[in-house]
Amino acid sequence: xxxxxxxxxxxxxxxxxxxxxxxxxxxxxxxxxxxxxxxxxxxxxxxxxxxxxxxxxxxxxxxxxxxxxxxxxxxxxxxxxxxxxxxxxxxxxxxxxxxxxxxxxxxx
Numbered sequence: 001x002x003x004x005x006x007x008x009x010x011x012x013x014x015x016x017x018x019x020x021x022x023x024x025x026x027x028x029x030x031x032x033x034x035x036x037x038x039x040x041x042x043x044x045x046x047x048x049x050x051x052x053x054x055x056x057x058x059x060x061x062x063x064x065x066x067x068x069x070x071x072x073x074x075x076x077x078x079x080x081x082x083x084x085x086x087x088x089x090x091x092x093x094x095x096x097x098x099x100x101x102x103x104x105x106x107x108x
Contacts, residue, residue, distance in 0.1 A: 035097060042090055046083055053079040 057076045063069050 039090060039094055042086070046086055046090075049079065050083050053083070 053076055056072065060069050060072045060076070063072070
């Protein structure tokens with residue numbers, strides 16, 4: 001039972017760790033560069049969130065408490081939907097962004 005509680009606390013702490021990170025520090029620069037930097041940081045954050053969620057999901061099967069399994073599986077489904085929707089929104093924003101199409105490449 002204590003092992004199950006420790007696993008639950010670990011999973012919840014992993015979830016909270018995503019929100020405890022300070023925002024990235026960016027230097028003031030051209031709007032296109034800032035937008036690109038923010039998009040790349042968001043992609044990195046989404047990748048990290050997905051990794052933490054996958055770790056939590058893999059630990060759920062080791063829990064003995066079925067109610068806790070149900071709760072954490074619901075949490076995993078919620079995070080899956082949120083991450084998927086944020087990725088779609090980020091992709092759409094980048095496609096619509098005029099800076100994205102006008103920004104010069106590094107080799108131009």
